[in-house]
Amino acid sequence: MRPVPGSLRARLLLVSTLGASAALVLSLILLYLMLVRQLNTALDDDLAQRGHDLATATTQGDLGAVQRDPLAQLYAGDGTLIGGSPSLARVRLLSVPEVRSLTGSELTHRSLPQARGDEPARQLSRRIPHGRVLAVAVSTRTVQAARERLAVVLFLAAPALIGVLAVVGWLVIRAALRPVRLLTREAAAITSLDIGHRLPRVPGDDEIAELARTLDGMLTRLRVAVERERAFVDDASHELRTPVAVLRGQLELALATIDHPEEVERSLHASLAEVERLTGLTDDLLLLARERAGTLILRAEPIDLLDLAGAEARRLGPALGLRVEVAGEPAVIDGDGERLRQVIGNLAANSAAAAASVLRLTITRGPGSVTLEAADDGPGFPPGLLDSAFERFARGDPARTRGASGAGLGLSIVLAVTVAHGGSVEAGNGAPLGGAVVTVRLPVG
Incomplete structure (x- = not known):
């Protein structure tokens, strides 16, 4: 027992x-x-x-x-x-x-x-x-x-008073825990198919009312997270469906024109391009998944961010048809060079996709941090996109576009890599070139 x-x-x-x-x-x-x-x-x-x-x-x-x-x-x-x-x-x-x-x-x-x-x-x-x-x-x-009579009276009165206290205590506790039972029953009825269900409101300002408000807020956050995950799965499925369909079509075309080597070669080259797109997309999704799970591994080494930005500008400018300018002062940080190159590359690709002609990378040292500002002369972020610019598959144009830049994962990866380095990032529009401005802040140590 x-x-x-x-x-x-x-x-x-x-x-x-x-x-x-x-x-x-x-x-x-x-x-x-x-x-x-x-x-x-x-x-x-x-x-x-x-x-x-x-x-x-x-x-x-x-x-x-x-x-x-x-x-x-x-x-x-x-x-x-x-x-x-x-x-x-x-x-x-x-x-x-x-x-x-x-x-x-x-x-x-x-x-x-x-x-x-x-x-x-x-x-x-x-x-x-x-x-x-x-x-x-x-x-x-x-x-x-008189003492004996008093002792008898008190001895007989004590059990009766204790019984009264027990009954009153039971009534008070039952009334106090009634909202808890209601919350438990309502919470048990919530399923993954009913994420919009709300818990009943408990009046008052006591601990149970505060618990009810906290649980309701937690359900709201979980509902937002589930909706985001569902949207992510839908968007990822859509992005993967297009290259897979194109790849299948090219392979079927190659099989249909097996007697024409030129057509087969053309189809294979197109298939290879789609495979490369699929590879890039899956790599980006894997990076975001690792960052979300806290398993994104960084190789920390001293890196001069100004030198890194200059090297990437010389490499990316001709490939993207973009004039990349680099300014600022040398700033050494402890970071993963490959991941930071990915940040600069995604910022440049985002500017090129927005039809910008000039991208200016400015490196600034501050107390305990280094700032990388990427500003272009494009149209900037649409007003409705500024608050969700770093979300996965967030794009200004709702139409689906082909190519790696059309997946809407570039700025999400910028945010993931920056956060993994212990930094922060924000987006805006305006000076110095009048277009989009993305500011990345990284800690020195």
Whole structure:
């Protein structure tokens, strides 16, 4: 058997009931002790007042006051009984040695022989003027009976109060956890086919309401992520379908014209171009997948970004029909040269695809970072594309275009490589050439 209940409601009820029971029992014990102390204090105060009154009366010569008291005796200094209450005719409250040894006042417990048995009593003995000793007693049977009745009442009331606390605690916990049960039931009903489902709103500002809002926000983010993944799969399928269809068509054409070597060679060259496009597209998708999974491996080495940009400008300019200008100052960073060449190449290809004629790469050193600014004289980013320029398959023209530049993965790769280096990237339009401006910031170390 499990020593602790598995249900949160049962555990909360158990803890709250045990805690409340312990506090209740402790309170009842303190209440009992306090009431008993008050009764004893009242008894002692009564003894002190009676002793004072009798001492005053006997000092003034009124020995009858002692005889009128229910339980009192007056002794001479040598222990001789001078007088006392009729109820104590055969009983001495103090023995002769006790009388002689008493110096001040003394409060004691004792038992008085009575017809119905020994009577528990509280006794005050004090020395008064003329060397005499006064002893005053009071029965504590009533106090003991009151203590016993109080203990019985508290003993019987404790279980009832604990039961009431348990019921109230169960009702409060059930009401507090009702939204949790509702959230659990609604969350269990959500499937991958129903990602638009929202959790019910929990009113208030307590922890459960905050949990409901947090879970609802998490579902919203998951819904956005799932929609993006679905869009990514759709776009990737579309991009892969076109070259595969073209490749199949070229191969079928080559088979149909097997007796014409020129046509076969032309078809094979076209097929090779489509294979190269497929290879580039799959490499880009693999890079993005690795970056998303956190497994993109970089070979860190000291690299002068100005030299790297100059070398890429000389290589890319003629190939893309673009005049690439490089300006700035030498800036050495720790990075992966091959990946950084891919960043510059994708920025140049993006400018060439936008019909720009000039691309200016500017290297600037800053405190702890190096900035690579790529600005062209093209039309710039469409207004609706600035917020999603770095998303996968994001393009200004919704029409599907052929060629590697038409896949819409160039800036996504720029972002992935930059983030993998611990940097950031942003897109805009305007100065210095009036077209698109992409700013890449990389840390120095």
